[in-house]
Amino acid sequence: MNEPDIVSLDTADPLAVKRDDFDLPEDKVYLDGNSLGPLSHRARQRAQEVIDKQWGQDLIASWNKHHWIDLSIAVGAKIAPLLGASPEQVVCCDSVSINLFKLLSCALRLQTDRSTIVSEQDNFPTDLYIADGLSQLLGEDRCKLRLVNEACLERALDDDPAVLLLSHINFRTGRLHDMQSLTRAAHQRGCLVIWDLSHSAGVVPIELDHWQVDFAIGCGYKYLNGGPGAPAFLYVAKRHLANVNQPLQGWMGHSAPFDFEPGYKARDGIGQFLSGTPPIISLSVLDAALDVFADVSMEMVRAKSIRLSELFINLIKQNRSLAELELRSPTNSDDRGSQLAYAHPSAYAICQALIAAGIVADFRSPDLLRFGFSPLILSFQDIQHSVQSLASIIVEKRYLEQGFNQRLRVT
């Protein structure tokens, strides 16, 4: 694809204008929105307002006056449409790990005669650690984690597990599961599903209600752009809401927290999944960040995400000097999220050289370069520039210089 064609892609891009909503460093192309989404102007303004005005001036009164007390529910309701969920089925609080613990406990309680959690060997590790922690707490007769490879997932359902726990998009390769068909297959065997949407929420169309998903979790700091460590969300299907009780029952999940009764009585609905007091500053920032989605559809976002990824793949293919890079993501765009992984024996050093050149990609051990495509901030010319930089680093072997191979602890 030649230069004028790429310029015309940007000219025709209906999402190009969204970049103005963000405060991006001028000297970088940011291909790591799949790890940490960028700062939006709305997020910055809201942080200032919540700190200076709400906390600073109105102090304790802000719990009512500025609706802090309802913020977890309100932010959940704002995330819901991005997931194909009704507003009353999503709440925002705690971390993905903590929320998964709540949902796994609920799912196992619903499955009185089953105890196995099936997941993938290369699921995002924190999900596996949490399942393992629950298993150790309850004992293997009540909760046993079984890890299988992707190819064996459907077969594992034949053994009647209690819960199928999967990430919608694989954090390394970007491989996208068919959520609808796997959910249906699980339900046919009486198995409940929990989907981790951390790498898909805000970048891939999702239809939790329509696909009959039981439970889901996901994080606020990747494509939702909620800021570092932004609170996470959780989703519970309407049909389960009246039949579950989660063990991390804190005062914010009580039906009348300010009655300070010694006995716990859970709120009705999704609010029962709240535990302690949420981090209001971080939660407010996420709330404001979500407003950038108000005028875009997930279909538009997905269409641009695919175009960005395909352009990246094609530009790499066209460049013979990049032949050493081996695509480890699915080649069919329907089977991928908004990220690509390429293997290279010097992946770590190349990644460092790229970052030094202003192209922020990331590295996953042992040999993967990972490129994330945030459709709200990236142009097609950014993709072209990134591949050109990558090519010049590899052609000129610049990654062998300047200590790029000196390993730091990277995220």
Add this chain to the structure above:
Amino acid sequence: MNEPDIVSLDTADPLAVKRDDFDLPEDKVYLDGNSLGPLSHRARQRAQEVIDKQWGQDLIASWNKHHWIDLSIAVGAKIAPLLGASPEQVVCCDSVSINLFKLLSCALRLQTDRSTIVSEQDNFPTDLYIADGLSQLLGEDRCKLRLVNEACLERALDDDPAVLLLSHINFRTGRLHDMQSLTRAAHQRGCLVIWDLSHSAGVVPIELDHWQVDFAIGCGYKYLNGGPGAPAFLYVAKRHLANVNQPLQGWMGHSAPFDFEPGYKARDGIGQFLSGTPPIISLSVLDAALDVFADVSMEMVRAKSIRLSELFINLIKQNRSLAELELRSPTNSDDRGSQLAYAHPSAYAICQALIAAGIVADFRSPDLLRFGFSPLILSFQDIQHSVQSLASIIVEKRYLEQGFNQRLRVT
């Protein structure tokens, strides 16, 4: 006490200068630092830096460059001296509720042949809810919550409970437990202790190490001034650190989180109590807020706290028109934290009238007015002014006007 005497108390106050560290509303006296501590200049500056510079410009690189990855440990180490703890025994993450769940699980695992958690009927409810949630998850044979009145606490130890779970300071009355003696009594019966320091950290001298406390939790948003819903802390005695494992094991508690191994291997030391990704903006704000303690000792803070409280009590006593107010806090200052509770049949309306007059107190159902004394921001003249306002509201029966009795949901 007459006017010149009170002015001289302020003149002689070595902590008077600390007020300049805070950004307080000019038209209010804030007697609710026991619910939500005020905004400090350092906290505001840090929020701006972490949002504009770290997140906005340095993006994902900030996990290393600005030490986000170590922030939970660093903030824990900064809180530790306020608790009489070594830096490597405290970590800052999650909420009080979540952290209590971790510690209760650990304590019960250490007590292989005991299963009862003893606590007080009027402990802060979220602590009781969490214990109840764990009991429902594990079954009463492994975890049973028993609530007793304060008078029966020591006797309850005769039944060999596994864990004694208490708040250092009662959230309603401000009653202060003798942590050292209750801990010793529990240990004599082979019982472990968990102290909730939410209402005492940052305002009362605490010696966790010296008093041989096993475990403690506490919140960051009261006297530590970390902002609304600031992350909480937890403490584990050195002797237990190598022998515990907590069930909410997320990737931040892994010994090598960026190796992304499917199997969990806990970090050594206090870092094993981390779970998911912490809310970095809220955590950074707390980190900066803690710097106001760098040049004050807890003994100085405590001495002023007692003087403020005693002045308040004496001014109320001296004013006959305030005779209807009944002190529900211990009369001996050694038995109190930094807050006072007064009962009055119209407490709710009086509280609303006080707030309208710029005196921010709070109300606890059914009939308690609660006044908190943050020694870093309050002057003795503030106390005088507050009691004068309270007297005029009661004498003039202003609380009967203007719909002050209309109940809002208050925090």
